[in-house]
Amino acid sequence: MTQTTVDTNANICVHLQRAAHTMPTELAVAVQQAKNGTFAYQEIDFNRLHQQSDTIAKGLLQYGISRGKKAVLMVTPSIEFFSLTFGLFKAGIIPILVDPGMGIKNLKQCFAESQPDVFIGIPKAHVARRILGWGKGSVEQVINVGGTRLQRWLTNATQLETIIQIGSRNTQIFDMATPDKDDMAAILFTSGSTGTPKGVVYSHGMFQAQINALKHDYGITPGERDLATFPLFSLFGPALGMASIVPDMDASKPITANPANLFAAIEQYQCSNMFVNPALLERLGQAGEQTQHKLNSVQRVISAGAPATISAIKRFSQMLNPNVQVLNSYGATESLPISMIGSQALFNTSDLTDQGKGICVGKPISSVDISIIAITDNPIEDWDNVTPLPANQIGEIVVKGPMVSQAYYRRLKATEHAKINDNYVYRHRMGDVGYLDDDGQLWMCGRKGHIVDAKRGKQKLKRYFTIPCERVFNTHPQVKRSAIVGVEVAGDTVPVVCIELNKEVVCSNSKALYQALTALAEQYPHTQGINRFLIHPDFPVDVRHNAKIFREKLAVWAQRKWRE
């Protein structure tokens, strides 16, 4: 490997190649298998991972899957998942990554839209593919990973072992694909919390920028060990010279994870880094509190994907050594990470959040430019026609930077609505609203599509932003969480706040609670006028984060309730 190859090739695998040369026998990936309280681990070092992914790349190409083809990858985190993904990148085949947690209907839509040429999956995925017709009409080759003899037979697919055999027969040194930084590297689907998931086109340059951010803004160094609970992030480990330790859990439903498995993996490998989403942070924090568990090796915790509550971070932090921070990251599939705030600084903002100032998501990551613009549902073609809003004014969050995606896959309308041309580089409209404060910190005030405009007939009376309103009501001890929605009453649109009760506090009288919440609303100008509440037994939320409230569903429910 020459230095020139590394510098001029935007393929993420050059980092793996480099690690294979500089630290060949160091651990790259360990995968845990838990059974009745005992743990086994499968391990692979950087050199073997590099070799194995080379072999798979050769095998895939020789098998007839040419460069530029698109391959759905539905493989659970395992050694094979890592070697396959790196193998695909090396071969120049574009992986399509979907979260199985998004549900059958959404998955079908994702496959119809992304038109995969190849389907690579575990037996369960193949059985679903065959029954539900996923990829019918576009998929030409199917490859199965793992399973029992019967399961393999049911898949009616070529086995990964066959691909490896084909690749092994070719003993020539493999030259990985050398894409340009703007070439498509992968298609990643959003979680679909505001509608149908959208395929985000990832370029090699975006992955590169994410790796840079992890190195420079998060301070990750080679030789570290990461408890990898999210498949995409776990891929960055080996690219950073950091080992990914994969615990035995269902990554698409983190809330169902067994904390004992995760604690054991951290202990076994003395993990210095953890990537956890807020749902898992909450679950692990509760378990840690019960058993007085300590995570002595952990030096850094990265939380991303959805807002984490201060109480959950505080509880979790009790397991950490003093001065170890939970780094809260803000971003979206389309652009990640955008900003970050450490837990110490976050705790100092909690009073402002409770008063309705939004959630502080910190300062921009280096090389990211954040602007706030006037809220509109229309497409904006050119940045030259936009005047950003001054500090402290709520508007749409717009971002620019090397990790910002430039388009959705085959979704012209969505691309038109989300991208703004700025001298041939596109800025991304996050679909969130918020503001920048005088210190340049970003405050999130909710999703644009969830704003409630109170109206008399068609005339707008007042605008309510979700997070600033809801956080005021959430300070009431009987409230676990709340969600504001718009309901039509006699031709007018009125704000209604749905309440999920805190089960630890008994609520004997809903009338008294509503009175107390109305009085709370009257205390702040931005919540004044809210006086309708409904108690909901259990908010519909996304499975991955257990935090993103499906407000569209709640609005329908609230409308029906109001009519009853």
Ligand SMILES: Nc1ncnc2c1ncn2[C@@H]1O[C@H](COP(=O)(O)OP(=O)(O)OP(=O)(O)O)[C@@H](O)[C@H]1O
């Ligand atoms: N730290 C954070 N604090 C508050 N909200 C966050 C944070 N991180 C992410 N989010 C929210 O999550 C969104 C990104 O989530 P993701 O990319 O998974 O897709 P989604 O928005 O849930 O799905 P879709 O775009 O299909 O509706 C952000 O736009 C923001 O609303």
